[in-house]
Amino acid sequence: MTTIQIAERMNFSAVAPKVFKAVMALDAAARQGIDPVLLELVQIRASQINRCAYCIDYHTTDARKAGEAEERIYQLSAWEESSLFTARERAALALTEAVTRLPEGVPDAVYNEAAAHFGESELAQLIALIFTTNTWNRMNVTTRKTPGTL
Known part of the structure; x- marks a missing residue:
């Protein structure tokens, strides 16, 4: 099997350290009170x-460290067809998809289902986690951050 080398375009953290540190601070704030597996x-x-290979690699590694089962990681891309996710997780994943695919909007049903499983403060944290993850994804996809590097 031959692998293709995709060159990293820039080291964003070195080129824009103030922006990078600000996103790190946002990330730390967004994580507060969220279950590590969720x-x-x-x-x-x-x-x-x-399609952020760097973040998929990074977060699947962290998910395993948090105790997540391999089977659930494998089925995550098809979570709607899987019986392995709780109603609370499904609500969070539906909201994640809606916020990530923002041009399609966030349907009331998706928001209301998430609100039924998360208190207002926790829901705000979840929304912050989703938009922060999207910020990282956009940074890393644009700069072609290489999976397995820091």
Whole structure:
């Protein structure tokens, strides 16, 4: 099997350190109070949609460290057809997809289902986690951040 080398375009953290540090601070704030396994599921799913290989690699590794089962990681891209996810996780994943695919809008049904499973403060944190993950995805896809690097 031959692998293709895709050159990284820039080291964003070195070129724009103030922006990078600001996104790091946003990321730290967005993670507060979110269950570690749910956090990784949301980040993996947004990264799958955005085709961010770096973030998929990073968050699947972190999901395993948080105790996530391999089978659930494998089925995450087809979570709607899987019986392995709880109603709460499904609500979070549906919201993740809606916020990530923002031009399609966030349907009331999706928002209301998430609100039924998460208190207002926790829902705000979840929304922040989703948009922060999308920020990382856009940064890393644009600069072609290489999976497995820091």
